Amino acid sequence: MQRARIIYNPTSGREVIRKVLPDILQRFEQTGYETSTHATTCAGDATKAAQIAVDRKFDVVVAAGGDGTINEVINGVAEQPFRPKLGIIPVGTTNDFARALYVPRNIHKAVDVILQDYSTPLDIGRVNDQYFMNIAGGGKITELSYEVPSKLKTMLGQLAYYLKGIEMLPSVRPTYVEMEYDGKLYKGDIMLFLVSNTNSVGGLEKLAPKAKMDDGLFDLMIIEKMNIAEFVRLATLAIQGTHLNHPKFIHTTASRVKVKTEEKMQLNIDGEFGGLLPGEFVNLYKHIDFFVPEDKFSDERIIHEKRSSVE
Numbered sequence: 282m283q284r285a286r287i288i289y290n291p292t293s294g295r296e297v298i299r300k301v302l303p304d305i306l307q308r309f310e311q312t313g314y315e316t317s318t319h320a321t322t323c324a325g326d327a328t329k330a331a332q333i334a335v336d337r338k339f340d341v342v343v344a345a346g347g348d349g350t351i352n353e354v355i356n357g358v359a360e361q362p363f364r365p366k367l368g369i370i371p372v373g374t375t376n377d378f379a380r381a382l383y384v385p386r387n388i389h390k391a392v393d394v395i396l397q398d399y400s401t402p403l404d405i406g407r408v409n410d411q412y413f414m415n416i417a418g419g420g421k422i423t424e425l426s427y428e429v430p431s432k433l434k435t436m437l438g439q440l441a442y443y444l445k446g447i448e449m450l451p452s453v454r455p456t457y458v459e460m461e462y463d464g465k466l467y468k469g470d471i472m473l474f475l476v477s478n479t480n481s482v483g484g485l486e487k488l489a490p491k492a493k494m495d496d497g498l499f500d501l502m503i504i505e506k507m508n509i510a511e512f513v514r515l516a517t518l519a520i521q522g523t524h525l526n527h528p529k530f531i532h533t534t535a536s537r538v539k540v541k542t543e544e545k546m547q548l549n550i551d552g553e554f555g556g557l558l559p560g561e562f563v564n565l566y567k568h569i570d571f572f573v574p575e576d577k578f579s580d581e582r583i584i585h586e587k588r589s590s591v592e
């Protein structure tokens with residue numbers, strides 16, 4: 282019999298997971314899993330719980346929460362030689378990673394995806410000693426996501442980020458960076474840079490439309506120095522997916538990116554504060570097996586299509 286460990290954050294999103302947990306457990310048991318749960322108690326707890334699940338050789342670990350919880354679980358699993366398959370039940374505020382994996386927002390449909398038992402190995406990123414599945418980056422603008430109080434997030438969801446973003450925009454300044462990516466060099470003043478593993482960033486699915494999660498490559502995006510009006514205009518284009526030809530938007534792919542700055546620059550990892558730069562971003566090719574909907578991932582065009590990268 283296979284064993285599954287569900288690590289859930291009771292405070293994620295609108296705090297609904299606890300109520301449906303008995304139903305979820307029942308469904309796992311009926312499908313033939315021996316299942317147990319762990320409720321996270323504080324920041325970092327999901328990482329520890331995932332490490333324990335690895336030590337106890339669980340076949341499957343399910344992360345039920347928002348992107349923060351999934352990131353923590355990945356950090357607990359990524360360095361281990363034995364890595365259980367990971368399932369996701371998205372009950373957070375933004376759920377970017379679930380969106381990238383085509384895992385439905387509906388809890389029972391997300392459980393269906395896991396119980397249908399189709400999984401595929403996907404890339405994850407490492408920067409310094411931390412792992413990310415979705416996106417990492419830096420620049421004053423990325424620092425605003427930490428400013429959103431969690432109560433506000435629970436009440437307003439993603440809208441909270443936008444409100445806070447508008448409020449903070451006037452204080453955003455460019456920063457000088459030097460980047461080395463796959464043997465190439467970029468130097469300049471930038472608003473922000475993003476190192477993305479998926480095409481779903483802050484709900485902007487069209488930001489890196491060609492990003493693939495199993496090609497060993499990140500999408501590296503740089504927004505060069507510009508004034509706030511230009512930045513707002515570019516952000517509007519990005520929502521529509523018509524930003525790729527903007528002269529101050531650089532978009533390329535790389536498996537390794539080294540970033541150095543002269544002034545202090547914070548690192549953002551999957552939407553959370555990740556320490557300070559410098560940093561070296563490394564793409565770990567097909568490192569973790571994730572449960573995904575078969576119809577979306579067994580499609581040759583999605584998974585094996587040759588990348589026509591915009592260099």
Ligand SMILES: Nc1ncnc2c1ncn2[C@@H]1O[C@H](COP(=O)(O)OP(=O)(O)OP(=O)(O)O)[C@@H](O)[C@H]1O
Nearest residue numbers: 293294321322324346347348349350373374375376
């Ligand atoms: N019991 C707890 N009480 C308070 N905070 C917790 C608890 N358990 C985990 N956390 C922290 O809450 C953080 C955010 O949780 P999570 O990402 O699951 O939900 P969210 O913030 O609603 O969603 P999103 O990250 O998608 O915006 C986690 O990174 C974790 O550090």
